[in-house]
Amino acid sequence: MIIRKLKDLRNTDRDVKSNGWDSARLLLKEDGMGFSFHVTKMYAGSELRMHYQNHLEAVLVLKGTGTLEDLGTGKTHRLRPGVMYALDAHDEHIVRPETDILTACVFNPPVTGREVHDENGAYPADPEVKAA
Numbered sequence: 001m002i003i004r005k006l007k008d009l010r011n012t013d014r015d016v017k018s019n020g021w022d023s024a025r026l027l028l029k030e031d032g033m034g035f036s037f038h039v040t041k042m043y044a045g046s047e048l049r050m051h052y053q054n055h056l057e058a059v060l061v062l063k064g065t066g067t068l069e070d071l072g073t074g075k076t077h078r079l080r081p082g083v084m085y086a087l088d089a090h091d092e093h094i095v096r097p098e099t100d101i102l103t104a105c106v107f108n109p110p111v112t113g114r115e116v117h118d119e120n121g122a123y124p125a126d127p128e129v130k131a132a
Contacts (some may be wrong), residue, residue: 002031006039014113020046036110042066042101050093051092056108058086064101069094 006027009015020043027037042048042064051071066079071092075124077085079101087093095101 002027005028016113020048023105025111025113028113030112031110034108034110036107038107040103040105042095042097042103044097044099045071046097048078048095051090052087053090055111056090058084058106060084060101060104062104064097064099066095066097066099066101069096081088112129
């Protein structure tokens with residue numbers, strides 16, 4: 001059984017900060033769960049363009065408001081507490097927080113912990129995982 005407290009991860013190597021967001025990684029690949037679990041804050045006024053080409057992600061908004069633009073369809077969706085979105089087709093998207101947005105996120109395959117977005121808005125592929 002794994003027990004972790006969010007407050008204990010702050011300012012450790014599991015607390016990743018980047019431009020416009022920070023993410024506490026509660027579960028990582030090394031934990032052996034088959035997915036990683038993060039609590040991520042996206043900051044008001046930022047514009048976060050992401051395209052997870054090597055991962056699938058599901059996100060539950062816990063606090064805050066903003067929009068999610070699906071760049072494949074051009075549709076924009078409202079984000080607010082209780083809204084979940086799943087990037088089930090490696091969807092390229094932009095999140096625009098109007099207020100700080102707090103989320104709970106799951107990644108498959110799991111991340112190793114230090115990933116930040118590359119120039120394409122993706123996390124790098126894990127070299128230990130063979131492409132399907």
